[in-house]
Amino acid sequence: MIADEASMAQMMVAAQKGDRAVYRALLAEVQLWLERYFRKRVAPAQLDDLVQEVLLAVHNKRATWDPKRAFYPWLAAIARYRWIDHLRKVYRSAEDELGDHDAAEDSEEEAVMARMSLERLFVHLPEKQVEAIELVKIEGLSIAEASQRSGQSESLVKVNIHRGLKKLSALVEKAD
Amino acid sequence: MNRVHNSLIDELSYDLDPVRPMRISGGLALVALAVVATVVLVELLDGLWRGVLAGEASPVFFITNGMLALLGAAASFAVLRMASPHVGNTHDGARWSAGMLALLPTTALMMLGIGGFAAAVMEDMYGLGCFLAGSAFGLVTAGALIVWLRRGAPVSLAAAGIYTGIAAGALGSFAFGLACPIDDIGHLGIWHVAPVLLCGILGRFAVPPLVRW
Numbered sequence: 001m002i003a004d005e006a007s008m009a010q011m012m013v014a015a016q017k018g019d020r021a022v023y024r025a026l027l028a029e030v031q032l033w034l035e036r037y038f039r040k041r042v043a044p045a046q047l048d049d050l051v052q053e054v055l056l057a058v059h060n061k062r063a064t065w066d067p068k069r070a071f072y073p074w075l076a077a078i079a080r081y082r083w084i085d086h087l088r089k090v091y092r093s094a095e096d097e098l099g100d101h102d103a104a105e106d107s108e109e110e111a112v113m114a115r116m117s118l119e120r121l122f123v124h125l126p127e128k129q130v131e132a133i134e135l136v137k138i139e140g141l142s143i144a145e146a147s148q149r150s151g152q153s154e155s156l157v158k159v160n161i162h163r164g165l166k167k168l169s170a171l172v173e174k175a176d
Numbered sequence: 177m178n179r180v181h182n183s184l185i186d187e188l189s190y191d192l193d194p195v196r197p198m199r200i201s202g203g204l205a206l207v208a209l210a211v212v213a214t215v216v217l218v219e220l221l222d223g224l225w226r227g228v229l230a231g232e233a234s235p236v237f238f239i240t241n242g243m244l245a246l247l248g249a250a251a252s253f254a255v256l257r258m259a260s261p262h263v264g265n266t267h268d269g270a271r272w273s274a275g276m277l278a279l280l281p282t283t284a285l286m287m288l289g290i291g292g293f294a295a296a297v298m299e300d301m302y303g304l305g306c307f308l309a310g311s312a313f314g315l316v317t318a319g320a321l322i323v324w325l326r327r328g329a330p331v332s333l334a335a336a337g338i339y340t341g342i343a344a345g346a347l348g349s350f351a352f353g354l355a356c357p358i359d360d361i362g363h364l365g366i367w368h369v370a371p372v373l374l375c376g377i378l379g380r381f382a383v384p385p386l387v388r389w
Contacts, residue, residue, distance in 0.1 A: 018194035027185040052184055059188045061329040061389070063195040064260045077261030081331035116263045172331040175264035 003029045008071040016062060030058060030075065037079055041118045042086070043140055054082045073175075076116035080172045083118060087137045088165055121171050129164030132157045137165075203256035203324050207343075210320035211248070214313050214351040222309070222355040237359035240280060240368055241350050247273040247372065248317070248347035251339045255321045258336045259328025270339055277346070277369060284365030296362035303367040306356055310371035314348025318379070325387040333384040341379020345372040 003011070008029065015023040034051045042050050057078050065074045122130045128150075135146035136157065147154045218224065227233060247270070254267035285293045297303070321340045330336040349371040356368070 015192065016195050016197055018192055020189045020192050023192050024185055024189040027188060028182075031185065055184060055188065057329070057389075059191075063327075064198050064329040066199060066260050067197055068199075069260070069262060073263040074261060076263045077265075077331050078329065080263070081261065081329075170332065170334060173258075173261060173263055173265040 005070055005072055008075075009067070012062075012065055012071050013067050016065070016067070027055060027058070031055060033072075033075070034079060037076070037118070038083065041083065041138060043138060046086070050082065050086050053086070054079050057082055073116060077173055080118065080121065084165060084168050084172065087133065087168075116175065121168055121174070124171055124174070125164050125167055126160075128152060128156070129160040129167070132160035133164045133168075136161055198260055198328055200253075200256050200260075203259065204253070206320050206324060207249075207252045207256070207317065207347075210317045211347055211351065214316045214348065215354065217316065218313060218351045218355050222352070224354045225357045227357055228354070232357075234359040236361050236364055237353075240364040241353045243273075243277050243280065244346045244350035244353060244368065244372070247277050248343050248350055251343035251346060252317070252321065254339045255336060255343060256324060258330045258332055258339070259325050261329050261331040265332075267335065267339065270342065274342060274372075277372060280361070280365035280369050282365075284361045288362055292362065293366075296366055300363055300367065302356075302358055303363060306352065306358075306363070306367045307370045307374075310349030310352045310368060311345060311374050312348065313352050314344035314346075314371060314375050317347045318344035318375070318383075322383060322386055325383075326389075329389060330387050333388060334380060336387060337379045337381070337383035338376050339379070340383045341375040341377065342372055344379065345375030348375070 008026065011022050011026040011029070015026050031051060034054050035047065038047055038050055058075065061078065065071065125133075131150050132146060132152065135141045135149055136143060141149065143154050143157050146152075146157050150157065152160065215224075225233070228237070250270040250273040254270040257265055257267070284296065288296060318340060321343060325336055325340070349368050353364070353368050356363075358364070
């Protein structure tokens with residue numbers, strides 16, 4: 001069970017004041033949240049790296065959280081930003097096969113979080129762009145394999161990835 | 177997996193120092209300071225138009241400069257909010273203000289007709305000077321906003337660039353507008369609005385590399 005908004009905000013206030021013990025607990029919660037947040041949208045072998053990148057970003061940019069605003073939307077914006085960066089950098093690796101890591105909707109918090117989810121971003125992209133990004137950047141197929149699987153030409157796969165990522169980066173803060 | 181992450185968490189916790197949260201009020205103060213500095217610079221380099229206080233300025237003078245100032249404030253506010261990322265951030269105020277500013281060149285076109293509008297573009301001997309000066313004076317505000325964005329964590333880089341440019345162009349043109357005694361719609365609606373467009377385009381391409389993190 002991941003801590004609720006009020007507890008996280010309270011812990012972050014203490015962290016900004018320099019309370020190391022509370023900060024440690026906060027980062028542990030953030031780590032759990034991120035692992036759940038990125039599940040299905042990152043190849044399992046790359047999950048660790050991405051979570052660590054976001055933890056570092058949270059640490060370096062902790063002053064940018066305004067105590068008057070909610071904590072999770074701040075964290076989600078940073079997570080989305082780093083995720084899109086990550087998708088740009090991803091190259092194929094033999095162990096990138098994405099398994100079925102569907103999680104049950106195990107809390108009401110989950111429903112609230114859905115508004116900030118990564119899936120929410122894909123809704124704004126044409127189907128072909130989502131398919132190209134998923135096949136190449138998340139499942140790790142080559143352009144040729146993705147072309148064969150999707151029925152799109154190789155150049156169309158490349159164009160769809162390029163346009164899709166460009167559009168995603170403009171949607172980082174979008175909630176609906 | 178946990179072992180690796182936990183050691184990172186240990187390190188980060190160990191390195192923790194207190195930080196002062198970035199508050200939007202601090203950013204607003206910085207932008208206000210930049211605007212005051214720009215107006216002072218205009219006074220030193222060109223001299224503000226004293227005719228304003230003597231009641232010589234037309235209503236269009238006040239409407240144009242008022243709209244530029246409001247657009248500059250709205251766009252600056254949008255940029256300051258972008259420095260603190262948040263899923264759900266919107267920038268509708270700046271968007272609507274930019275739309276409203278477009279009323280000025282539209283009015284100029286309607287009032288002057290196509291021929292008169294073209295003449296105002298081609299034959300206004302002071303137009304280009306106002307356009308360049310308004311854009312150049314925007315650099316002060318642009319610098320302040322870029323400093324704020326670099327301290328922050330902008331995640332919408334293209335939008336941050338566009339709005340930084342719009343804010344800089346609007347506030348630069350506003351400040352220089354206080355020194356310009358030409359107060360007809362043909363001059364103000366074209367040459368004092370154009371810096372906003374130019375700076376918005378420049379900001380889109382120049383700002384993101386400076387604030388990427």
